[in-house]
Amino acid sequence: MTVTIDPDASFLDSALADLATYTDDSFDGWTREVLSDPYRASREVVANRMRQAGMEVHIDAGGNVVGRLPGRAAASGVNLKPLMTGSHTDTVRNGGRFDGIVGVLGAIEAVEALRRAGIELERDLVVVDFLGEEPNEFGISCMGSRSMAGVLTPEHLELPGTSGITLGKALERYGVDPNRALKNSWGPDSVHAYIELHIEQGPMLERAGTQIGVVTAIAGIDRLLARFTGRADHAGATPMDARQDALTCAAAAVLAVEREGCGAPVHGVATTGRIEAFPGSFNVVPQEARIYAELRSTDAAWLNGAKRRVADEIAAEAERRGVAQMVEWLTDQDPVPTTPALRDHIAAASGDLGLSWMAVPSGAGHDAAHMVHMGPMGMIFIPSVGGRSHCPEEFTDTRDIVEGVRVLAATLVRLDRTDKIAA
Ligand code: GLV
Ligand code: MN
Ligand code: MN
Numbered sequence: 151m152t153v154t155i156d157p158d159a160s161f162l163d164s165a166l167a168d169l170a171t172y173t174d175d176s177f178d179g180w181t182r183e184v185l186s187d188p189y190r191a192s193r194e195v196v197a198n199r200m201r202q203a204g205m206e207v208h209i210d211a212g213g214n215v216v217g218r219l220p221g222r223a224a225a226s227g228v229n230l231k232p233l234m235t236g237s238h239t240d241t242v243r244n245g246g247r248f249d250g251i252v253g254v255l256g257a258i259e260a261v262e263a264l265r266r267a268g269i270e271l272e273r274d275l276v277v278v279d280f281l282g283e284e285p286n287e288f289g290i291s292c293m294g295s296r297s298m299a300g301v302l303t304p305e306h307l308e309l310p311g312t313s314g315i316t317l318g319k320a321l322e323r324y325g326v327d328p329n330r331a332l333k334n335s336w337g338p339d340s341v342h343a344y345i346e347l348h349i350e351q352g353p354m355l356e357r358a359g360t361q362i363g364v365v366t367a368i369a370g371i372d373r374l375l376a377r378f379t380g381r382a383d384h385a386g387a388t389p390m391d392a393r394q395d396a397l398t399c400a401a402a403a404v405l406a407v408e409r410e411g412c413g414a415p416v417h418g419v420a421t422t423g424r425i426e427a428f429p430g431s432f433n434v435v436p437q438e439a440r441i442y443a444e445l446r447s448t449d450a451a452w453l454n455g456a457k458r459r460v461a462d463e464i465a466a467e468a469e470r471r472g473v474a475q476m477v478e479w480l481t482d483q484d485p486v487p488t489t490p491a492l493r494d495h496i497a498a499a500s501g502d503l504g505l506s507w508m509a510v511p512s513g514a515g516h517d518a519a520h521m522v523h524m525g526p527m528g529m530i531f532i533p534s535v536g537g538r539s540h541c542p543e544e545f546t547d548t549r550d551i552v553e554g555v556r557v558l559a560a561t562l563v564r565l566d567r568t569d570k571i572a573a
Contacts, residue, residue, distance in 0.1 A: 155563075157256075157263045157555035159548050165255045166551075169195060169239065170247045179244040179542030184282030184293070185324045189240055196239055196254060196279045203261045205277060211330035212297025213281035213321070219261055221273040221566075231342040231525070233271065233562055235260070236278030238294075238517060245284075246544025252532070252551055253347045254279045260559040271566045273342055280517045281326070288317040289373070289480050293331075295517035299524055300335025307332070336524050343492060343565045344521040347530045347558045349546045351514045353537025361553055362500045363510035363531030364493050367448040368519045369417065370485035372457050374443050376403055376464055379474040382429065382437035393435050397427040399473040400439035406463040407443045410456045417511050418447035418456065448485045448511045486519040491572045492528030492565075499560040505553055514539070526571045530557050 172192035174181040182188045197215050200207045205217030223230045237253025257277040264271070281294030288309040296302040307318030307328045318328040350356075355363050380396035404422040411420030422443040427436040445460065447453045461477050468475035493509070500507040510531055521527050532554035535545040565571065 153267050153269060155263050155267045155269070155556055155559045157259050157552045157559070159552050161259055161262070162255060162551050162555070163548050165199065165259075166247055166251060169251055169255065177244050180241050180247050181243050181245060182239065182241045183243060184240040184284065184286050185320055190324070192239060193279060199255070199258050200277060203258050204265065205261065210298065211327065211334040212294045212302070213324070213326040213331065214294040214298060215279040217258075217277040219271070219275040219277070221271045221275065223272045224274060230273045231340065232274035232276045233565055234276040234278065234341045234344045234521070234524075235346060235558065235562065236280060236517070237346050237348060238280045238283030240282050240284050242284050242540050244542060245540055246542060248349045248534075248544050248546045249351060249539055250283055250348070252349055252546065252554065256347045256551060256555045256558060260555050260562065263555065263559050264563070269563060271562065273566050275562065276341070283517050287311040287313065288320070290317065291515055292517050292520055295520040297331045297334040298336055299520040300337065301520060301523060302332055304332065338523060339525055341521075341525040343489075343526045343528065343571055344518060344524065345492065345496070345528050345530065345558060345561055345565070346516060346518040346521075347532070347554050348516060349539065349544070350510065350531040350534045350537070351539035352534065354510050355508070355531060355533040356535065356537060358508055359506070360508045361505045361533070361550065362496070362507040362557055364496045364500070364507055365488050365512050365529035365531055366493065366509050367485050367487040368512045368516055368529070369446040369448050369514070370450060370453050371481065371483045371515055372445045372453060373480040373482075374460070375478045375480055376400070376441050376443070377476045377478075378403075378439040378468060380437055380439075380472070381435070383435040385433045385435055388435055394472045395435050396439040396473055397436035399468050399471045399475070400425055400427070400441050402467045403441055403464045404443070406460055406467070407445070410445060410460055414447060414452055414456070416447075416449050416452065417513070418445070418449065418452050419513055420445045420456065420460075446513055450485050453485065483515065483519060486522050486527075488518075488528045489526035489571065489573065492526050495564050495568070496528055496530055496557065496561050499564055500557050503553070503556055503560060505557065526573065528561075530554055530561070
């Protein structure tokens with residue numbers, strides 16, 4: 151007998167709309183930044199939805215909302231490694247309603263859909279709403295998944311934020327004990343598999359008219375802060391050839407970053423997200439400037455080369471302009487391939503359901519990149535309309551979310567029935 155797993159479109163619609171009401175109204179679009187009041191309130195809603203779906207829920211030492219659906223094996227005293235799925239519910243400032251949220255609410259609906267289909271898993275299924283996946287004022291992303299994976303470090307806790315306190319202090323004020331967050335590791339080989347459902351956030355699936363993306367790898371990210379120190383002078387009286395303009399030097403660096411992205415042979419992108427100049431007056435040649443930029447690729451060799459080339463170009467241009475410069479690399483995250491056996495399972499589940507699928511790289515970062523420390527890891531993408539994300543226009547059709555949840559649930563069933571997943 152074929153069992154049909156039927157995710158409920160109206161639940162997904164109303165749960166997404168409900169979570170979207172938890173937003174900081176002082177910004178456009180949807181803004182639910184980690185550690186903010188709307189974020190704290192919204193996670194109560196997530197925890198309650200997990201409970202309604204029959205999960206035991208707790209907040210772990212890393213501030214993650216963790217729901218556990220006990221499997222059949224546990225009831226008969228057999229200890230099996232759990233399956234895990236999840237994502238995040240924080241947003242970027244002026245962001246959208248789907249990035250991360252689909253993976254959390256979709257996982258909860260997968261649990262409901264399995265129950266309605268009469269399918270009980272042998273293994274426990276753990277659903278996680280990870281704390282703060284998006285980069286924050288402390289320059290760190292994926293705080294909760296890092297904590298669970300054991301890669302949150304004391305150095306991270308010392309990172310200063312723009313509001314003048316360290317990450318450790320901010321976590322403490324939010325109610326997460328930073329010292330416990332450092333000791334939250336599940337350890338290697340602790341989960342049978344981790345699967346994350348996420349919107350693509352780019353245009354590839356839509357362009358190809360394909361329903362499901364089987365993620366091949368999550369891009370590595372190198373973030374840099376470049377500081378330029380020139381000389382303040384009168385903007386009217388100082389000849390153009392007698393200036394040490396920190397801002398034009400920073401502008402040249404912005405273009406050097408862009409050139410690297412444009413020259414990437416396979417998958418590579420480069421972005422400057424912020425530029426600052428001081429003293430910031432019309433009539434003063436800028437004395438200080440800073441840029442905040444990042445390079446991303448699934449190709450580690452390109453990423454390493456690009457990192458070196460950008461630093462060299464910045465140094466050479468600064469020297470030419472008589473400006474002092476300092477490049478600081480803030481974070482580096484290597485590219486993380488997904489586990490080949492899990493790609494096969496996701497592709498097979500999609501095929502069984504009659505859905506079109508294709509292999510895609512992820513240019514975006516994800517909690518999944520850290521979950522790889524705990525066991526096999528895979529990701530399912532669904533289309534983003536117009537490829538838009540990290541903006542209010544971010545949108546994914548409910549029909550696509552339903553199919554994504556169906557693939558997630560079917561993949562979990564397949565994995566539950568697979569004894570050993572090849573690394
Ligand atoms: C997270 O969304 C990232 O890719 O920056
Ligand atoms: Mn995001
Ligand atoms: Mn995300």
